[in-house]
Amino acid sequence: MVKAVVGEETQLNLAEDRLFQSEVPAQVGLVVGKLSSGLDRGFVFDLILTPPNDSGAPACSVPESGKDDKKKGSKGKSQVEPSSLLIDIDWVAEHARQVSRMLLGGMNVVGIYVWATESLFKASNVIIWQTVKEVAEAAPFYESKVDERLLIHISYSPRRWICRNCTVGSSITSSSLRPCDFKMGRVLSSLQTFKCMYNFEIRLPIFHDSPSNVGTFREVLCNRILQHAKELGGAKALINGNLVVEDEPCTTDGSHDVELLLPFIKDAPIEASSQKEVAGIVIFTGSICSFAYLSPKEPISQAIADIKGDIIMSLQSRLDIICDEAEDVTHSAIDDSEEASNEISTERPIPQHILQLLRKPCKLSFPRRVLIPWVASAFICDYLQPSDTFEVLKEHCKELMSMEAPTDTSSILEPETEATSLTTKSFWDAVLTRYSTSGSDYDSVRKMESDSAGKEINRESFKLTNFNFVAALVIVLLSILVGLVLPIFKA
Known part of the structure; x- marks a missing residue:
C-alpha cells in the first residue's frame, strides 16, 4: 500500500503555474510516475494535460447551470449540493492508453489529477473515482498485482495539493479514497x-x-x-x-x-x-x-x-x-x-x-522505436512506420504529452538499426x-530449393561411385585372403 508520495518539484511547480495562468474553472489530466509496492512509496514525475476531444470540447468542464444553486421542489441535502464536474471518462482513458505506449520501463500512468475547487471536488467523488478506474484498465501495469492509483487534487480555493490513494479493484466505498503523505523533492535526478x-x-x-x-x-x-x-x-x-x-x-x-x-x-x-x-x-x-x-x-x-x-x-x-x-x-x-x-x-x-x-x-x-528527450536526463519513446518522418513525433509529443519536441533532431535517438x-x-x-x-525473398528461396535439389543429385552420384569402388576393393582383398588360406587347409 502506497503511504507516501514524492513529486518532482521542478515539473509540478511548472504545472501549478500553468494551471493558475490558464484561468480555467476545472481541468483533468494524467499523472506519470511509479508506484513501488516494496517501498510503500509513490513517485510522481510529471502531470500531463488531457487534450480536447475530437469535437474540440475539453475533457473536464463545469456545468453552466446549477453550480451552487438550489433545486426547487427537491428535499433534503440535494438543495445545497453543487453540481458535479463533467468528465469525458472514455476520452481520458484513451489518452492514458496512448501515453502509456510512449513511456519506457519503470514509468507508468499512475493516476489522474483534478484542478477544481474544494466544493466541486467533493461533489464529484463518484465520477472522479470512475475515471481513475477506467484509466487503470486502459493503462495497466505489466504483471503487477497493484490495484492502487493516485488521485491528486490541486485546489485553488484554498490553494493546496492533496494526494489520495485509490483502490480500483473494487466498488467505491468510504475507504476507496485514502489520503497519503505528499511532498515535493528531487526525483528525476536520482533515477x-x-x-x-x-x-x-x-x-x-x-x-x-x-x-x-x-x-x-x-x-x-x-x-x-x-x-x-x-x-x-x-x-x-x-x-x-x-x-x-x-x-x-x-x-x-x-x-x-x-x-x-x-x-x-x-x-x-x-x-x-x-x-x-x-x-x-x-x-x-x-x-x-x-x-x-x-x-x-x-x-x-x-x-x-x-x-x-x-x-x-x-x-x-x-x-x-x-x-x-x-x-x-x-x-x-x-x-x-x-x-x-x-x-x-x-x-x-x-x-x-x-x-x-x-x-x-x-x-x-x-514500427521502429525512437527515443525522445523528455525531462532531466529521462527519455520517452514513440514508434515510426517506415514512411513516417520526425514531423509525426512532433505532433504526438504536442498532442499526447503536452510538450514541444526538440528542434534539434540530432538529440532524437534511433537505436534500433535492425x-x-x-x-x-x-x-x-x-x-x-x-x-x-x-x-532473401520468396523467389530466391525457390531458386535455392532447385539448386539444392541439383546438389542432392550430384551428391547421390558421388556416393554411388564411392560404393562401387569400395565393393570392388573388398572383393579383391577377399580373393587374396582365400588364396592364402586354402593351401594351408589342404596341407
Whole structure:
C-alpha cells in the first residue's frame, strides 16, 4: 500500500503555474510516475494535460447551470449540493492508453489529477473515482498485482495539493479514497538508467484449417507474444557484464548495460515439428532497445523486471499500432462504397486476416522505436512506420504529452538499426530460409530449393561411385585372403 508520495518539484511547480495562468474553472489530466509496492512509496514525475476531444470540447468542464444553486421542489441535502464536474471518462482513458505506449520501463500512468475547487471536488467523488478506474484498465501495469492509483487534487480555493490513494479493484466505498503523505523533492535526478538491446526471433506454425486453431492474425500473434513473455520471465541478467545473483540496491551512478540470457526451451520446437498439419510458419524477428528507470532504494531485480516488461509492452504496442491502422483503412474503405466493402472481404489487411487463410507469402514491417528527450536526463519513446518522418513525433509529443519536441533532431535517438519485421512463408520455404540470408525473398528461396535439389543429385552420384569402388576393393582383398588360406587347409 502506497503511504507516501514524492513529486518532482521542478515539473509540478511548472504545472501549478500553468494551471493558475490558464484561468480555467476545472481541468483533468494524467499523472506519470511509479508506484513501488516494496517501498510503500509513490513517485510522481510529471502531470500531463488531457487534450480536447475530437469535437474540440475539453475533457473536464463545469456545468453552466446549477453550480451552487438550489433545486426547487427537491428535499433534503440535494438543495445545497453543487453540481458535479463533467468528465469525458472514455476520452481520458484513451489518452492514458496512448501515453502509456510512449513511456519506457519503470514509468507508468499512475493516476489522474483534478484542478477544481474544494466544493466541486467533493461533489464529484463518484465520477472522479470512475475515471481513475477506467484509466487503470486502459493503462495497466505489466504483471503487477497493484490495484492502487493516485488521485491528486490541486485546489485553488484554498490553494493546496492533496494526494489520495485509490483502490480500483473494487466498488467505491468510504475507504476507496485514502489520503497519503505528499511532498515535493528531487526525483528525476536520482533515477538509475538501465539499457538493454534485445534481439529476438519468434517462430510459430500456421496450421491447416481447423476449428480449434482458427484465429485472426492479431489474436495468434498476441498469444505468442504472451508465451514469449513467460519464456522471458525466466531469463537471467547480466549488468555491466556481471551476473545478477543478489537482490541488492543499485549503488553505482550512470547508465547500466543489461544483457538477458534466455533459458533453453525444450518443448516448443518439438511441439511445432511434431504437427502433421503445419501449412506454414510465421517468423517474427527484430531488435528492441529497452530502457528502464530505477528509483532510489529499489532493488536491482526491479530494474530487470521493468526491462522485461518494457520489451513485452513494446512488442504489444507495435502490434496494436499496425492493427489500429488496418482498422482505419478498413473502415474508410467500407465508408467509401459498397464495392470497396466487397473487395475488402476478399483482400483484408493482414492484421485482420484469419491466419489459416493467409496462403501467400508476405512480409510486414513493424514500427521502429525512437527515443525522445523528455525531462532531466529521462527519455520517452514513440514508434515510426517506415514512411513516417520526425514531423509525426512532433505532433504526438504536442498532442499526447503536452510538450514541444526538440528542434534539434540530432538529440532524437534511433537505436534500433535492425528492422523489426514479420514474415509468413510456407513450411519448407521457412526451413530453407534458415540456411539462407535474412534478406532473401520468396523467389530466391525457390531458386535455392532447385539448386539444392541439383546438389542432392550430384551428391547421390558421388556416393554411388564411392560404393562401387569400395565393393570392388573388398572383393579383391577377399580373393587374396582365400588364396592364402586354402593351401594351408589342404596341407
